[in-house]
Amino acid sequence: MEHKIAPSLLAADFLNLQKEVEMINKSDADWLHMDVMDGVFVPNISFGFPVLEAVKPICRKPLDVHLMIVEPQKFIPEVAAAGAYMMNVHYEACIHLHRTIAAIKEAGMKAAVTLNPHTPILLLEDILQDVDMVLLMSVNPGYGGQKFIEHSVEKTARLKDMILGKGLNTWIEVDGGVNMETGKRLLDAGADVLVAGSFVFRSPNPLKTIRELKDL
Numbered sequence: 021m022e023h024k025i026a027p028s029l030l031a032a033d034f035l036n037l038q039k040e041v042e043m044i045n046k047s048d049a050d051w052l053h054m055d056v057m058d059g060v061f062v063p064n065i066s067f068g069f070p071v072l073e074a075v076k077p078i079c080r081k082p083l084d085v086h087l088m089i090v091e092p093q094k095f096i097p098e099v100a101a102a103g104a105y106m107m108n109v110h111y112e113a114c115i116h117l118h119r120t121i122a123a124i125k126e127a128g129m130k131a132a133v134t135l136n137p138h139t140p141i142l143l144l145e146d147i148l149q150d151v152d153m154v155l156l157m158s159v160n161p162g163y164g165g166q167k168f169i170e171h172s173v174e175k176t177a178r179l180k181d182m183i184l185g186k187g188l189n190t191w192i193e194v195d196g197g198v199n200m201e202t203g204k205r206l207l208d209a210g211a212d213v214l215v216a217g218s219f220v221f222r223s224p225n226p227l228k229t230i231r232e233l234k235d236l
Contacts, residue, residue: 021191024050024213025233026084027226028195029075030066031217037071040221041079047230051084051105053195053215058089061113062161069095072102082106084215086134086195088161089113093120100127108132108155111139121150132193136161137169141179148190153213154179158206159196168197173205180210204236 027049032040044052052075057066072085082105087095092109093116099107107129114120117133124131132153135141137160144154156179158172176192183190194206195215203214216233223229 021212023207023211023234023236025230026051026053026193026213026215027220027230028053028055028215028217029071030055031221033221034067037074038078041075043226045078045080047227048234049081049230051213052079052081053084053086053217054104056085056087056089057161061090061110062088069098069102072099072104076103084108084193084213086155087113093123096120096123096127100129104129106130106132106153108134108153110134110136110161111143112136117147118150121147137172141175141182144179144182148182148186149188151190153191153193155193155195155215157196158194158198158202161196166197168199168202172196173202173209176206176209176211183210198233200232200236203233207236 027044055066057064059065083103084106085099085104086108090113092113107124109120111133121131130152132155133151134155136157158169159166179192191212193213194211198214198216199219220226220229
């Protein structure tokens with residue numbers, strides 16, 4: 021498939037949130053990535069459901085909601101009510117991952133599982149066939165603007181081999197340190213969706229930057 025671009029709202033100007041969302045609406049972005057952090061699972065607090073609910077009526081792109089929180093399964097109804105297209109939960113945060121993935125789908129959303137940089141892809145062996153997407157973190161989750169972890173390219177390639185080896189069509193999304201150079205290498209390795217935060221929202225011309233990422 022043609023790769024997708026999902027700008028991360030975490031890097032947006034929150035004093036001008038409507039303007040930022042309207043920019044995404046006009047852009048060639050495919051999704052809007054929403055990072056919800058609780059200060060427990062990751063060492064930062066971002067935003068919660070009031071922001072998702074405020075964005076829902078004005079955003080014309082599908083919402084890709086990434087929960088970096090403990091016990092994300094408790095909030096499946098709230099994420100669905102906020103209009104999420106995709107709900108991402110961390111492997112490391114879900115004791116009963118299969119049950120959580122099933123509940124996300126029952127709520128009408130697509131289901132994704134996220135791996136931290138240190139978490140091996142082999143742990144997905146018995147859940148890969150049940151998820152729509154795997155999100156690989158290419159920085160340690162919690163803060164935007166971090167340096168890209170080089171091992172992520174090879175990890176993406178190995179995950180792609182695992183997906184193809186099972187005859188699946190599972191998407192691979194990568195989040196963290198994505199720019200033109202790292203984005204190209206990730207796509208060549210098999211990534212399907214690129215999340216870009218600071219690189220897009222701090223660009224002198226975000227619309228042009230999104231288009232360039234889309235053209236990689």
